[in-house]
Amino acid sequence: MSDFDPRIGRVMGVYALALGVLYLLFGLMEIVGVGGSGTDPIPIPGDLFGGLAILVVAATYLNGVRGLFRGEHVGLSFLIGALFLSAVFGVLYLLLMGADGLSYLIGSSDEFAALADFRPEIWFFLLSLPLAYQVWKLTREVTW
Amino acid sequence: MSEVLGEEPEVVLAERRYEAISRILETVVRKREAKKLTFTDILDHVFLHRALGIPIFLALLYAVFQFTFSFSAPFSDMIDMFFSWLGGLAEEGVMPANPVLASFLSGGVCAGLGSVLVFIPPIFMLFLALAILEDCGYLARAAFVMDRMMYKLGLHGRSFIPMITGFGCNIPAIMATRSIENEKDRIITILVNPLMSCSARLPVYVLIAGVIFGSSYAAGAAVFSMYLLGIALAVMMALIFRRTLLKGLPAPFVLELPRYMIPSPKSVILHMWERGKWFLIKAGTFIFAVVVVIWTLSTFPWGATSGGEIIENSYIAAFGHLIEPIFRPFGWNWQAAVALFFGFLAKEAVVGTFGALLGAGEEAVDTALASAGWFTPLTGFAYMVFVLIYFPCVATIGIMLKELRPKWVLFAATYTLVLAFIVAFIVIGVGHMMGME
Numbered sequence: 001m002s003d004f005d006p007r008i009g010r011v012m013g014v015y016a017l018a019l020g021v022l023y024l025l026f027g028l029m030e031i032v033g034v035g036g037s038g039t040d041p042i043p044i045p046g047d048l049f050g051g052l053a054i055l056v057v058a059a060t061y062l063n064g065v066r067g068l069f070r071g072e073h074v075g076l077s078f079l080i081g082a083l084f085l086s087a088v089f090g091v092l093y094l095l096l097m098g099a100d101g102l103s104y105l106i107g108s109s110d111e112f113a114a115l116a117d118f119r120p121e122i123w124f125f126l127l128s129l130p131l132a133y134q135v136w137k138l139t140r141e142v143t144w
Numbered sequence: 145m146s147e148v149l150g151e152e153p154e155v156v157l158a159e160r161r162y163e164a165i166s167r168i169l170e171t172v173v174r175k176r177e178a179k180k181l182t183f184t185d186i187l188d189h190v191f192l193h194r195a196l197g198i199p200i201f202l203a204l205l206y207a208v209f210q211f212t213f214s215f216s217a218p219f220s221d222m223i224d225m226f227f228s229w230l231g232g233l234a235e236e237g238v239m240p241a242n243p244v245l246a247s248f249l250s251g252g253v254c255a256g257l258g259s260v261l262v263f264i265p266p267i268f269m270l271f272l273a274l275a276i277l278e279d280c281g282y283l284a285r286a287a288f289v290m291d292r293m294m295y296k297l298g299l300h301g302r303s304f305i306p307m308i309t310g311f312g313c314n315i316p317a318i319m320a321t322r323s324i325e326n327e328k329d330r331i332i333t334i335l336v337n338p339l340m341s342c343s344a345r346l347p348v349y350v351l352i353a354g355v356i357f358g359s360s361y362a363a364g365a366a367v368f369s370m371y372l373l374g375i376a377l378a379v380m381m382a383l384i385f386r387r388t389l390l391k392g393l394p395a396p397f398v399l400e401l402p403r404y405m406i407p408s409p410k411s412v413i414l415h416m417w418e419r420g421k422w423f424l425i426k427a428g429t430f431i432f433a434v435v436v437v438i439w440t441l442s443t444f445p446w447g448a449t450s451g452g453e454i455i456e457n458s459y460i461a462a463f464g465h466l467i468e469p470i471f472r473p474f475g476w477n478w479q480a481a482v483a484l485f486f487g488f489l490a491k492e493a494v495v496g497t498f499g500a501l502l503g504a505g506e507e508a509v510d511t512a513l514a515s516a517g518w519f520t521p522l523t524g525f526a527y528m529v530f531v532l533i534y535f536p537c538v539a540t541i542g543i544m545l546k547e548l549r550p551k552w553v554l555f556a557a558t559y560t561l562v563l564a565f566i567v568a569f570i571v572i573g574v575g576h577m578m579g580m581e
Contacts, residue, residue: 047361049368050210053203060196073181074189081190085203092207096214108221143182 002071004138009075013068015131016079019086019124020061026120027055044120054121057085076138083132090125093117184281184403191282197289202372204282208273209368210361213350216265220350223265224508227258244443247451251503252439253432259499259509260431260492263347268420270343271312275415279407283308288401294379303333307378310340311371312419314540317342318547328390334547335385335556336378338536341371343423344491348531351495355514356524366525370532377533377563426490434486434493438500455501474530474568475523484530490537522575526568534564 002009029044030051060082067075097117104112191200231254238246277283287304294304303324310317317337324330341349349367357363386392441460443449448457455461463485464478471481483497495509502512513519519527535557536544544553 045361047365049206049365050361053206056196056199056203060190060200063193063196073186077186077189080183080186081196081200084187085200088204088207092211095211099215099218102218103221106218106222106225108218108225139183139186141180142186143180 003073004071004076006069006071008134008138009068009071012079012131012134013065013075016061016068016082017065019082019128019131020058020065022120022124022127023054023058023061026124027051027053027058030054030120050119050121054089054124057082057089057124060085076135079131080135080139083128083135086121086125086128087132089121090128093119093121094125097122182403187404188285188401191285192289194292197285198293201286201289204277205371206368208270208277209371210364211273212266212270212346213353213364213367216269219265220262221508223262224258227254227261228508230254231258243451244446247443248436248439251443252435252500255503255509256435256439256496256500257427257432259351260347260427260435260496262509263350263492263495264420264423266346266350267343267423268416270346271416271419272412274308274311275412275419276407279405279411279415281402281404284401303329303336303382306333306337307340307375310337310342312343313422314338314340314342314536315543318540318543321547328386328392331548331552332382332385332390334544335552335559336382338540338556338560339374339378339381339533341374341532342491344537345370345531347492347495348487349528351498351510351513352519352524352528354510356519356521366528370528373529373567374532377567381559381563423492427492430490431492431496434489435496435500438482438486438493438497442501455503460501474526474572475520476527477518480518480527484534487531488535488538490539491531494531520581522572522580526571526575529571530564530568532564533560533567535561 026044028051030047032046032051060078064075064078064082067073067077068079069075100109100117101112103109191197193200231250234249234254235246238249274283277286286308290304303321306317306320306324309320314337317340318334321330321333321337324333346367349370353363353366357366438460441463442455442458443451444459445457449455460482461478464482467481467485468476468478471484476484479498479501482501483494486497487494498513499509502509502516541553541557544556548556
């Protein structure tokens with residue numbers, strides 16, 4: 001028996017699957033360090049631990065897909081956990097971008113490479129916001 | 145009993161106790177509706193997950209250290225700029241009237257103490273991040289997920305809470321071990337606690353990682369790797385102690401998990417301030433005294449050093465050359481050796497020593513250290529590893545003497561020093577094998 005409307009669950013499941021696969025691909029690229037310069041639309045830094053961290057986000061999204069398709073709470077749990085991690089890393093890299101901008105403003109850095117700082121984690125965080133809105137609608141009644 | 149019950153007796157007792165509580169509650173409490181699903185249930189399913197629990201914890205820890213290292217950089221730069229300006233002002237204004245005082249103000253106070261105070265932002269940001277994790281109820285979960293792994297390794301799960309506290313400072317962490325009832329578990333936890341990288345070591349990592357890796361993500365990753373290495377070594381040493389010196393089974397761990405909640409900004413800031421203010425107090429008292437000693441040793445005899453200009457003729461250089469051979473195999477010079485020596489007193493003193501010895505003045509200590517070329521990526525990384533492991537600071541030794549018998553304290557001081565040499569040698573050896581300089 002499903003805990004919420006499986007039709008909504010299926011839509012969220014597809015979205016979570018897409019995000020999970022994206023995180024997985026970009027996580028692997030960060031680990032391998034395939035790169036991507038600051039002029040690319042999505043620069044991919046060679047960052048071993050950063051790559052491993054977003055593989056964890058990918059695993060959390062992907063773990064929830066089956067539960068979401070069945071409309072089960074367990075799927076929603078993984079989805080909320082993954083959205084939380086997406087937000088942590090998205091906001092983290094946005095803050096780091098702000099810190100780089102501040103360094104440039106006070107003159108301790110020669111250039112503000114805003115585009116190079118715009119890591120995939122920020123894009124994915126923005127992409128996860130519609131899903132977060134859907135989850136919020138589903139869990140409005142839930143208390144802490 | 146364990147064989148008959150199929151579980152540790154303490155765990156069974158705890159389960160039975162909670163079952164009894166539930167039965168009593170069912171009879172005396174009338175609920176208006178069935179228990180609703182809460183966010184705590186939802187989130188615990190993921191954060192306490194058997195496979196994902198530990199990776200999620202490590203990922204969050206990585207985020208904490210990236211935030212600490214990278215986000216604090218411009219704020220540290222501002223403090224650095226202030227002390228550089230102040231140092232220049234002192235030199236210009238006081239030099240003609242009193243050269244010794246000018247040298248003390250610029251080389252001792254501004255370069256030495258200033259080089260420690262620039263680490264106020266990363267230390268406060270580390271405490272801010274840890275306070276958020278603690279206040280939202282996650283840190284207790286981290287101890288819970290680590291308990292599974294630690295129990296399999298023969299360690300006590302409750303040991304992990306003092307270990308996490310050790311990220312802030314080893315002193316409250318060692319005091320927190322009083323909650324561990326089993327004496328052997330408690331001794332093991334105290335013995336390995338100095339391996340947990342306290343915030344006093346953070347300035348050293350941030351400085352050296354910045355010097356050898358620049359401001360890239362690699363520098364943040366190098367800092368994070370120190371914390372991972374600290375955890376790995378603590379677990380490994382605890383396992384060795386459990387199998388050799390302090391044999392026995394760890395007591396099972398029963399932990400009541402708090403509800404998740406959105407932390408209040410006031411409580412988070414208070415927690416951050418409570419933990420961070422000791423750094424300011426320490427910097428203003430103990431570290432300041434150490435910096436004065438270093439400045440005195442590095443500028444006298446005044447005539448021979450030309451007022452601290454020719455540091456090679458100073459008392460500190462003579463002492464540095466005396467201990468340098470011990471550290472030469474790692475590729476560290478006498479200045480690095482002296483910094484380690486003063487780090488015995490307090491780990492922040494390592495940075496203060498570099499500041500005073502480089503007489504950073506107009507330059508930031510990291511820029512001056514990078515220009516001096518004292519460290520290659522390999523020797524710098526090995527230096528960070530050595531600072532992580534070697535000898536607990538004087539204050540930690542003091543609290544250990546209160547909690548343990550002197551023989552254990554002596555043992556802790558000795559084994560950490562020996563381990564530091566071994567691990568640093570391994571780092572250098574592996575680096576050479578990989579073709580690094």
